[in-house]
Amino acid sequence: MNRTRLTEYFAAPANDDAVVVASAFNHPRRGYVWCPASPLLAAWLTSRGVPAVVQPLDVCLHQSSKQIPDGGVLFATSYQDAAHGTIGIAALAQGALRDQAEQAIRTWTACLRTRRLLVPLVNTACGSPLAPLPPQGRSERTPLLASKHRIPSVCGSVVAARDCLVDFKQRGDTVLLVGGGGIAAGSTSAALPDEPRVLAVPDVKAAISINVDDAAAAAFVVNPCSPTEEVAHILAVLRTRFPLLRGQHPDQWCYRTTDSRSAVRTAVAQSDLALVVENDQTDWLPEGILSVRSLGDLDPTAIASAATIALVGAQRGSNEPGVGVNDLIESLAGLGPTSVVYQRVVSNISTDFLKTADPSRGRACLPPSASAESPSQRRAKS
Template identity: 25%
Template sequence: MTKPPLTLYLAAPRGFCAGVDRAIKMVEMALEKWGAPVYVRHEIVHNKFVVDGLRDKGAVFVEELDECPYDRPVIFSAHGVPKSVPSAAQARNLVYVDATCPLVSKVHIEAQRHADAGLQMIMIGHEGHPETIGTMGQLPEGEVLLVETPEDVATVEVRDPERLAYVTQTTLSIDDTAEVVTALQARFPAIVGPHKEDICYATTNRQEAVKAMAPKCDAMLVVGAPNSSNSKRLVEVGARAGCDYSQLIQRADDIDWRSLEGIKSVGITAGASAPEVLINEVIAAFGERFDVTQELVETAKENVEFKVPRVLREPA
């Protein structure tokens, strides 16, 4: 039987970013150095396939430090943690390694610098996301106010409108964040912004690739986890950029083939914590059903690499 023709547009960049790659490598190196089990506070990155793979190698994922025994090392996730977490680890004499993405750490340092200058912080971010919790936890309670939308800006109560600064979560929608920043600057003209954009290069690059790809596609699939902020933003960016059917899937098994009947083109991308093996799995699934032509939509090249901490590079 003849397969119907289909053009697969593949976004580039897509998938793993340098911070995710480093965090996964850190867990693997910790297992090599200290043996199993190694404890990880929160999912090291938001991807079930990655987490399950590390669990199979001996990583134990917990939500709080008190779930960790005294005699095993613990790793903090790439999303960052409040200052209280390393303090608690030190109080218990735990061996710990911080896998916080360096670009998230940059936001933490920035928040502290503004606080040291006497400015109250406003954070643009998603309530309850571990990165937001980690960044807000760099300063005493009440020193960081959270806003998510321009509507939140209208009602936020600050100590002194002349003494404010803002930071953002690194995985937000560029366009949505710009709207919130505009609202902040309109209400608080003296507010101080980041020295350099907080939304990270990987989030920006993946969103730009989707914007370039979406108008060409009858449907767009984002490979990523439902708790991955940057993956969910890619779905929204795709829909906003002109692709009416923009969906998040974790694996090829999640593809709703009935909804894709009669289509001629599909865009595929992946969040920053989704491994290439899952993207290849999706491409193969289309190849089984369609006569596929692949086209790369490349909007940037990435060659960023972050070093792992020295403690993991030294022998046990």
């Protein structure tokens, strides 16, 4: 890239209303030049009080000398990309806006380099809330949301939690719903304040203060999508306070949120710069991660020195308000050869590990069999 990079000036017709940031233009020698970073340049100018618009330039450009010409000027930097042809950044202005256009090109030209973008794949909300139980006086034809009446659109973790909650309530236990639930607070499941004998325990503070009528008849169910590391801390407190606490088997815990957070932390640890978009739940994010609500928030100084950037947030386009990860990918990919690396963390729960254990270990002593079978034959039959 550096060997093919050119920063040039071209005489071109312009107006005094705004800086025109080129989304594409025709270079006199290099031909068509694509400018993916044009929304970024326009947002940066706008954030500094400079009127700017993005549009393709279909004008005849005249190569200038080293001296900047009078009138309208297109300030442009372009480079050859092996995979995508000629890429560039360009801004057209005249009059009082020429200095701002030139400064924008010089500032962002300093950001051109080869870089990696690490995108942790964050799970989205499953959209299947742990809804209140049907009324106690329900018709026998109205089934509970249990595994034998599984609804295909409902998350399996929600079904498992519902099964456990129903079982514990039928035994007469007070059920503690552990964890805040959801990829984001309230997105997939919520506490059940209207349910008799179901108490929400969203955090350690609640675990310390909560009381039950009968400590020997307390049970817990994990709120689906609650971070398992937080669930473990809450249960450590509850088991100390209620030694006879029974609860949902860990085979049924949901790791969606835990995996998402692990993917984010891993990407941030590998990066020189980490940016988060569209995320109101920032209490668990690693230190040093920067919040981005628009392309104009990007700092060219930070971008220039970052060979690896982590992008955290929703993978969506710019057709919605705000900015998404895809918007950042496209803009940053216009600032040099770019590799986008998608990373995912997946927890797989094993429930059949005892089937592979050596059956001869820990076997109780049995009286000798009348048959003359060898130990190997008996193991084969078992």
